[in-house]
Amino acid sequence: MSFKVAIIGRPNVGKSTLFNRLIGKRLALVDDTPGVTRDRREGAASLGGLKFTVIDTAGLEEAFDDSMEARMRTQTNRAVEEADVALLLIDARSGLTPLDTHFAKWLRGRGKPAILLANKCEGRAGADTLYEAYALGLGEPIAISAEHGEGMVELFDALQPFAQAREEEEQADGDMDILDPTDERSDDPTLQLAIVGRPNVGKSTLVNQLLGEDRMLTGPEAGITRDSISIAWSFQGRPIRLIDTAGLRRKAKVSEKLESLSVNDTLRAIRFAHCVVLLIDASAPLEKQDLAIAGMVVEEGRALVLAVNKWDIPEDRDAVLRAVRDRMETSLPQVKGLPVVPISALTGNGVPRLLPTVLRTYDVWNKRIPTGHLNRWLAEVTEQHPPPMVRGRRLRLRYMTQVKARPPTFVIFANVPEELPDSYVRYLTNGLRETFDLPGVPLRVKTRRGRNPYSKE
Structure with a gap:
């Protein structure tokens, strides 16, 4: 040590x-x-x-x-x-x-x-x-x-x-190993978990509740946290690097240099995170900025969990939860089935459900599917709903494989990949999500031209 x-x-x-x-x-x-x-x-x-x-x-x-x-x-x-x-x-x-x-x-x-x-x-x-x-x-x-x-x-x-x-x-x-909170090696088994959201939604309070101590500075003032603070922690024996971040306001409202530095620090934390918990306020759920942050996380390909804080405030909780889920399905269909966890960071209600949800989402984000299973599935879905005709010629999807995880990324080899409509790619993506149980994580489906065995090359 x-x-x-x-x-x-x-x-x-x-x-x-x-x-x-x-x-x-x-x-x-x-x-x-x-x-x-x-x-x-x-x-x-x-x-x-x-x-x-x-x-x-x-x-x-x-x-x-x-x-x-x-x-x-x-x-x-x-x-x-x-x-x-x-x-x-x-x-x-x-x-x-x-x-x-x-x-x-x-x-x-x-x-x-x-x-x-x-x-x-x-x-x-x-x-x-x-x-x-x-x-x-x-x-x-x-x-x-x-x-x-x-x-x-x-x-x-x-x-x-x-x-x-x-x-x-x-x-x-006797020697003891310590967990280096700043080590970012790719072979490190530590799950990097970033807590993000608008200012004053309770991010630091949630971090303190998870750690069981007043580790982060909290208070009624908005924008207390300026740096992205990384904390080495473990949950049920699993090493986690917990990252508390500064609140993200709309870009048009960020004018001071210091706040701009804080925002860049938060964006860096999102890019290097494995899983991101987006914390929203139950009294004003899913404002435009919340959706912008969620879209940013999905664009980066991170696993996302939505936590609705201050759950003790709304009277009709079922209506709030339905509204949140409907809005997410409409605004972010690319992460269909996104997990939503109602919590109260101040009292701790619901917080014990958050980390198990994060770990399940993280496992889905790391999931790999055998190539044989993918190609059998591809044959079935193309038989049920064949690709459209292009200039009187049928598009043929010849082969499919998963090239990487984190997030799950798939490549489909076709005879004319550039002609495959986006709507058909979405159809395949939704089918992948339902068949192979991949809810709530971004999926990448790419197309490439298959090699012609009769080509003189």
Whole structure:
């Protein structure tokens, strides 16, 4: 098990930039706006051969009420509790502030090992702040530049004792494997599950309900989540990477740069997910934006499950459920039989049914059908309903095979594939879905020209 390192500091000192530097990719959103990061994010870091887990946190602020800042501080407190060592980051260019002094004192009082980092020390910048930083009582400050990678050798030297201590513990207790929350290898059996939807429909609340802890920042404010946060988890022994995402508004309403970055992060999460849970609000079900998001997920070929949240609000629940299913059948016929799960993320009602539904849909999304079964089925359906005539010539569908799963993709070889009408392709797709039990997942049916055995080629 690797050791854990929490990056903390006041807002806008470069914590997310350092996080991205240590994990080797731009995973956390970075912007000049203070307070971009709100939830804590974990990543697998590597520094000069050291392997450890790094935690990016929200900017520390002096708040203890019910405000968002106070809730962000609570998340940071938990990150520090989990960590083996904390990196307190200060901005060397802006100098030492009373807030830096306050939180250095707070960190010393917790008895947590800490390393003081003076960021933005490119060249000789911030030399005066380095001398002032000794007053924080955290030992000798390390001058770094998270953006340019300066000072990483000194940071390696400071972290090495914690790696050695953890290695000695592992040798005493026996090695343990950990699930890397940022590993995206294709052979990884982990199911990547993204929770998406419009702002303020309860995505983070649902994630907390699934995990059984207040892992994500929640509240009545819309748009709290900005980053797509990946969390390693398991359900009934099955490894799952749970991804909480920022809310997706209509493109015309997205004007700020920061929201645009959040939207791009959510779209990336959809592209890399295996299964997507689209969360909608039962009090305003299936608005135009919900259908746009669902269409986007289907276009990407992801497995989709529809969760209707806030199910305790509507009085006539049967009518709402019928309306949702009818609207999906009409607007997204390409995922006929899409599973719909009514839930209340706040109270937990219905949530135990969600993950089994996700796993069933995921299994359908991975399903493979033997070529022999497909060709027997193709012969039957073309006999019952032959392809149309084209310029007095019958279209012949000679052979069919499944070329890939995730989503199930089929290729039909024909004599004149470009002349096969879209309506007949839809007929074949619906027949595949019904015969081979493929409800609710996107199917791809492609046509190719079959090889002529009498050709001189």
